[in-house]
Amino acid sequence: MSEDRPGPAGGEAGGPQFDFLLQEPLSRARGGDSLQKQLLRRLRAAVLDGRLPAGSRLPGSRALAESLGVSRNTVTLVYDVLSTEGYIEPSKQGTRIAALARPEPENRAHPAPVALARRTERISGRDSGGADSLLFTPGVPALGHFPLAAWRRSLDRVLQQGGTELLGYGPPRGEPALRTAILRHLALARGMRCNPEQIVLTNGAQEALSLCVRLVADPGDTAWVEDPGYGGAQTALACGDLTVVPVPVDADGLRTSASDWEDRPPRLVCTTPAHQYPTGAVLTASRRLDLIEKCRLHGAWIVEDDYDGEFRHSGEPLACVQGLAPGAPVFYVGTFSKTLFPSLRLGFLVLPEPLADRAAPVVDELLRGGHRHEQLALAHFMESGQYGRHLARMRRLYRRRRDALRTALAEHFDVPHTVTGGDSGMHLAVRLPPDVPDQALARAARRHGMGPRPLSRHSLLPDAAHNGLVLGYGNTPESAFTPGLRQLARLARELD
């Protein structure tokens, strides 16, 4: 817009409607808003609230600038913005206030009931968030034992050496160096079979779970979940508008039945085979092979969520389902939230080999890469052996804590209970009698700085066996076990 368009010089432009601009002087405080911004805001507000009615002619920029004691350029720029935004418009007799659609006052409130999507009704109020620092919160690793100084050095090295090229988006599926490092580690440690093109780096395991759903499941498709099971998987499935079918878990892991396969065959089967969450069961080889076979027959896909399989307390980590058969119909989901630290928010998905060629272009459209410095720092951390050493240290630490927690439960938690799990990972499941309702106990515990999760929160079907607590020991020091469990026992008795 050119300098001369706003109102021609002359008495008829401007007028008393514009007096409000002069009633309060513009603020010239240092560090405050610019004069331009203040003038703009006042004029917009006056148009919106009707003080400047449609058709009013603007004062000339020179006249207004003089009245306000600002430079003419300031007024011109303000008029430019208002013109771009459509608050003012040129006319034959100079620039005028535009006629704006103005809502009737009775329409001001959102009239329709403020409705969320149907799926969110299934998600809302699940309250899965544990505070990182509460005693016994599951799923949080030993934050104080992370080699933060070494990590800082790895990250700073990348920031310093990577140059500005690393500031761009980068490959949608993530940095090739990290994908290769993950593949090497998983092939050795877990018997993974894949190539780097199948690996997708994600914003935590949750994005990996969402990707599985987006790639292969349509709304209304059936997904099987373990019951009790991991709430995050249920959330990801609910977000994809899938029908979630709970499947029971026993000491051998997920227990599917012929009638389930017949009556409600799944599109996705979500499972935690290495260390069932929360019961701790290991899915047996026989059930793994059977699951692969059945999924192949039914065109279904396994989602193998391997959230803490690195921390096996006796002997080697277990092999993954993914590597059990060539071309197995398995999405493998991994995360560094437990092996490194949660705030890194870095997970990954291994695409099933039979699907990889078709899924990769879709993934490249859905994701935007990013977080390249963190990914390259981690690649260096893994290739230099620091990751492996950290895992080994953490395995020892968690085994000690697991042993100590079992002992403390036996000696100091004088409420009838049975303990399951504990071969891997960072938590024990403690079943409680029905007269100790777990959700009430967890609420009481929270008031005392403790964050165990109620077992029943992980169940879709009501079942008395799913009353209890998930006690995390990842980020809880041994010294807190005895006083914590005594306190929990006291709280349990008070619930009676």
Next chain:
Amino acid sequence: MSEDRPGPAGGEAGGPQFDFLLQEPLSRARGGDSLQKQLLRRLRAAVLDGRLPAGSRLPGSRALAESLGVSRNTVTLVYDVLSTEGYIEPSKQGTRIAALARPEPENRAHPAPVALARRTERISGRDSGGADSLLFTPGVPALGHFPLAAWRRSLDRVLQQGGTELLGYGPPRGEPALRTAILRHLALARGMRCNPEQIVLTNGAQEALSLCVRLVADPGDTAWVEDPGYGGAQTALACGDLTVVPVPVDADGLRTSASDWEDRPPRLVCTTPAHQYPTGAVLTASRRLDLIEKCRLHGAWIVEDDYDGEFRHSGEPLACVQGLAPGAPVFYVGTFSKTLFPSLRLGFLVLPEPLADRAAPVVDELLRGGHRHEQLALAHFMESGQYGRHLARMRRLYRRRRDALRTALAEHFDVPHTVTGGDSGMHLAVRLPPDVPDQALARAARRHGMGPRPLSRHSLLPDAAHNGLVLGYGNTPESAFTPGLRQLARLARELD
């Protein structure tokens, strides 16, 4: 599993089936796999491929250890893992190979056609990814002008001072310090009205768009998008299984019609009001107020994608739609990919005030926080004024580049064309005559190291007016404009 369970001592256990274990000695190379891992792998493979048939009795751990020249403990641990995994099981006569479900060879391939979800058919092959470093790639800021050293210091300061507490998940909606800093900036710069509880930090703008869909739209709901428009929005809507309706754009931005409101009322209206992508139009105040009003009447929500509104080249950045009316039904989506750098992968969503109380708990279930160091480094960057100074520098740089690109187009791009946009941001839209098909030109350009996007890729409806190129100048130096445009003109002529 205890030491003595695997096979009793005695000649009948083990036998010739186990000879394969001895045929090739275990590798003792330093840095290679542990003996335990090798033994485990061989035994698993032999069970899976049938060399060890179900019911075979395992050799005693002492005997096998002696034959292999390994410690008995190694064998015991291997047997433990195999037992946990269900490859072997106890029997009255010692430990035996378990009977595993074994797929028939003809079932080995996935029998059902390997199908992706229906929605992915709409996403696959869109090929929106431009390489960061190609000339004229839109959407990439001036990477070489980012104050990387200052950012490194900000980040390292947080890593050093934040301690181990920051390694945890943190609040799902992100660090309060950054949410407050964003709010302060937006209230001043863009007239945003909200409180920090409405702000959600996301993994780039793409996650913010997905969240809008997840929160309020059910599969089959209608969403309006600008045509031509931003492909990322279409992807997010397709992922939510919405029906996408293209709505035309003119010089005043999104042009909705009474019949559209009547015949196919939307649940979501996606728009880029500050600088329409890719045409560059600004949505006028009158249309903004009308859109708010209509959305209120129809229970619809505006998704205001403000991808580059900070870079307005004349005068102040424009006010946002979100702040235009109290309680406006607007999701505001912002990103730091353009103002800082894409690899940071940090965006945000401002929840509409009328929805915030109900949506916040759902968001807290969907997101897991994380990236806390980056978020706090950015909060410091903003509060210390470094962000504002960087924005001001980049505004000047992009204005210079915009002017230079306009000049170079007029002087050196001797193909008939019209230029639109350029009041804000980092790209110009250049319309071309129909005899220069834009997709072929973009493909040819790519072979010469240039990444302009074909305009027709942004259109859902075929329209001759949408033939042209989106020329990004964010990350392309002025010196490359003239040779680049001459090359593009040559390539355009060769297409004839």
